Amino acid sequence: MNSTNKLVEEIRQRFEIIDVIHPDDQQVILDIDKMHLHTLLSHLKADGFRQLSLLSAVDWIKDNIFELVYIVFNWDTGVHVLARVKLPRDNPRFRTITPIYPGAQYYERDVHEFFGIEFEGNPMSYKPLFLELWDEMPPMRKDFDPEAYSREKFPERVYVPHFVPKVEVIE
Amino acid sequence: MTTNAKDVRKTWEKIADYFRAHSIWMKWYCTGCGAIEMPPTMTSRFDMERLGMGPMATPRQADVLLITGYLSAKTLRRVIYSYEQMQDPKYVVGFGSCTLNGGIYFDSYATMTRLDHYLPVDLYIAGCMPRPEAIMNSFDTLIKMIEKGEAKGWKHYQENHEWYRRNQLHSLKEVYVKDEFHE
Amino acid sequence: MNLVNFAYGLLLLLAAFVFQTTLTGINRKVVARLQRRRGPKFYQQFIDIFKALSKGSTTHGWVFDFGVIMALGGxxxxxxxxxxxxxxxxxxxxxxxxxAYVLAVGMLGMAMSASGSGNPWASIGVSRALTNMLAYDIPFMMVVxxxxxxxxxxxxSGLAAIQREGGLLGWNVLRFPLGGIVAMISLQGMLxxxxxxSFIAPAEIASGPMVEYGGRHLGMLFLLHEYSTFIEVSLIVHLFFGGGATVLEFMVKYAVIYxxxxxxxNVLPRFKIDQAVTFFYKVPLAMAVVQTFLIIFLGMGVA
Incomplete structure (x- = not known):
């Protein structure tokens, strides 16, 4: 038995959880439908998970989905909860969580910039954060080819070989 | 190599080059991991001050722009700004293989692959990372180059400004420094 | 004033420059030895100054240029x-x-020029420098x-001559030890x-007032720094250490103090500007008040 069981039981009673994984004693991964994420996060925040540690995205290009990953942390018990939601890959949109965790502002800008996911209700998320004057598709998408972009934008040094050794294959 | 009238230095320029060679003030543009090699070069073990070298606080005061490590598109804009703020004669030293040919992230969408496409580099220090011995050795070379009047990257930049500008605009679209913290 | 005075003045300026710059170079070497380094050549400071003067420089408007010239001239x-x-x-x-009055011309020129560059770091540096000046000047002037x-x-030279009459014990630093300590602390602040x-902190405010100076302007600033160091240390040598009956004596005293x-x-960390002001208004000012009280009302130390 581990310390997160009570928490998971409580969450199971209130929300529809698709899957629960326990990678570690103090960590819980919850796969959840995107309808319930905001209520889950506000419940967790009220429950002592005051810190949003990370908001990021994963591009599952074969399944044609984006997965948003929210990690929240409870400073009193030291428990991490990782909530995952799936979005369709074409025209990905999701509701912002800035009313719950205001610190998500920069994460949402980051995810919007690198994955092109739009966060409704957060007008700030359209501002560029890291990339200046970016005009291609968001660079962290799997179908973006960074090498071709680099070759086109940043010319490489061409080396002229001074000496090419002749190799004889001895049978 | 033919010597034309431009290459012949006047006497006062030779004297000035002696002073410039033996007093190298550097602006370290510490973007990458290379910055960690500078403290041992500066402090007791390798003691760069005995060659008259030292770090400076602003690009206006510096003679050498030392770029230690990766340049992304965003930092390159700042580097070009810093370089153009420096006073003539000025020298650029590229540090590490990342400035030379892109290093291990040559295929990244964000990092430069060759610095001399955008700024006139007088000297490259190869290695990933170059040890302080390599840094001291290359600065010895730079001192000799300045003394002989061979480090003329800044003149090259003035004469071929169109070419450099074109390269900068091709890679960066616009050389500007503007972000929400400076609005 | 005649031509001889003029030539003498130029000669003295040259001598002061050579002496102070050599001493700065030697001190860079001393500091290096303190940190177990070899250190630069003893004439490194000359190379630095002449190199800076040989470089080009940009201007940030006439206030910037005029301020430097006014400061150096003053x-x-x-x-x-x-x-x-x-x-x-x-x-x-x-x-x-x-x-004291002519020195202010130089200081104001410096402040004017640095503010004229329009850089916010320079403004912060200047405001700190002037605050610092206000802090050390009051105890120092009280002792003086x-x-x-x-x-x-x-x-x-008159004060120095009076001190020399009493031999070593006639030096003001021994007659008025409290005042001597105040003067040395103030000198640390002046230099x-x-x-x-805190006003030139290179890592925090990018060398403060000097942030926009480069090339020739920076060279002039270095010259200015050498001369102002010469003035300030000489003041203390004359006021508290008996000046010099010979040039050599003066130079030795000067070098030892500097x-x-x-x-x-080199063994101390840096005060924040408010800490520096608080310190000056607490310890040296109290000592200066006590010293002046002893001199004026009890005549202690006065022969």
């Missing part, structure tokens, strides 16, 4: 009034009040007024050495 003009041991370019003019009261003289160097301050500076 400081050089002050340096002429300072007696170099027994040598005096303008005899009878080595009055503390003249020096005490000395003037005690000896009825405000001439630097902008640690712990009172090196001592440099050593002190």
């Amino acid at each position: 400081i050089m003009a002050t340096a002429i009034f300072i007696p170099f041991g027994p040598l005096k370019a303008v005899p009878g003019m080595d009055n503390i009040f003249i020096i 007024f005490g000395l003037i009261f005690a000896f009825d003289s405000s001439s630097l 902008g050495k640690k712990p009172f160097d 090196t001592f301050l440099n050593l002190v500076s």
